[in-house]
Amino acid sequence: MRHTLLAAALAASALLTGVAAHADQLADIKKKGELVVGVLGTDEPATFIDPKTRQIVGYEVDLVNAIAKKIGVKPVLKQIAVAARIPELQQGHVDLVAAGLTHNKEREAQIDFSLTTFVTGQKAVVKKTSGITDVPQLGGKKVLTIRGGTQEPNIRKAVPTAEVVTFDTSQQAFQALQQGKGVGYVDDEAALLRSYAKLGPQKAQYVVLKQNLSTESLAIGIKKGESGLKAVVDDTLRELEKSGEAQKIFIKWYGPNTASGFQTRDFKLETDKID
Numbered sequence: 001m002r003h004t005l006l007a008a009a010l011a012a013s014a015l016l017t018g019v020a021a022h023a024d025q026l027a028d029i030k031k032k033g034e035l036v037v038g039v040l041g042t043d044e045p046a047t048f049i050d051p052k053t054r055q056i057v058g059y060e061v062d063l064v065n066a067i068a069k070k071i072g073v074k075p076v077l078k079q080i081a082v083a084a085r086i087p088e089l090q091q092g093h094v095d096l097v098a099a100g101l102t103h104n105k106e107r108e109a110q111i112d113f114s115l116t117t118f119v120t121g122q123k124a125v126v127k128k129t130s131g132i133t134d135v136p137q138l139g140g141k142k143v144l145t146i147r148g149g150t151q152e153p154n155i156r157k158a159v160p161t162a163e164v165v166t167f168d169t170s171q172q173a174f175q176a177l178q179q180g181k182g183v184g185y186v187d188d189e190a191a192l193l194r195s196y197a198k199l200g201p202q203k204a205q206y207v208v209l210k211q212n213l214s215t216e217s218l219a220i221g222i223k224k225g226e227s228g229l230k231a232v233v234d235d236t237l238r239e240l241e242k243s244g245e246a247q248k249i250f251i252k253w254y255g256p257n258t259a260s261g262f263q264t265r266d267f268k269l270e271t272d273k274i275d
Helices: 002-021 025-032 059-071 082-090 151-158 170-178 189-197 200-205 227-243 245-254
Strands: 034-039 047-049 074-079 112-127 142-146 163-167 184-188 206-208 214-222
Touching: 025 034, 025 059, 025 227, 034 059, 034 082, 047 059, 059 074, 059 112, 059 214, 059 227, 059 245, 082 214, 112 151, 112 189, 112 227, 142 151, 142 170, 151 163, 151 184, 163 170, 170 184, 170 189, 184 189, 189 206, 200 206, 214 227, 227 245
Parallel strands: 034 074, 142 163, 142 184
Antiparallel strands: 112 184, 112 206, 112 214
């Protein structure tokens, strides 16, 4: 019996030690000296590969670089697919996810979120020859978008009779539109406008519909319950906002002199609450 009790005590102790060892992801990050962040790398200008340097750059990269600097470790970017963002985080393959991730109530049950880092609407662009001028007219038509994001459920909700076809990346979906594989393409407004701008003179063949399908609050994904890591992420974002650096980063990637062409930034890095 003594041996049994001793074994049970040692097992309990080992279990508690194990729990303690994994109870603070921030400590683990400091210990390994790296902050591994899951990014898309295909979502210009949030995260994309610079054709000259072949490095992943972008709005979200600047934010996570600031977080890594705050922690005092090296940022390591790992490209992941849209559909793999939350599983990669839950399984501990990445420490954070900065990958155009929409913060919504459904996902709050799975992971935690940082302060909102971007607010955008989702829109549709259509071929002018389709004659479509508003979202409801996409009913019965083939609409192209990204697999695993909120774009797919949002277009299905907005236009239940649309035939939705999904692709792994926004580039693939937008290229399919150009190839005539559908009449419309749905994406976050910022990414959609960037793709639209790249058309050059061919823009005249397309129309961006004015109506938003939804409003999306994007944030950095954090593993559930890692309060220490969330605190340092949020503190970094608040400091970027207070110092004016957040505004500079936004203008750098989305401002008037970029393909996105946003004239103003209509949000601040100040809350992790959503409606």
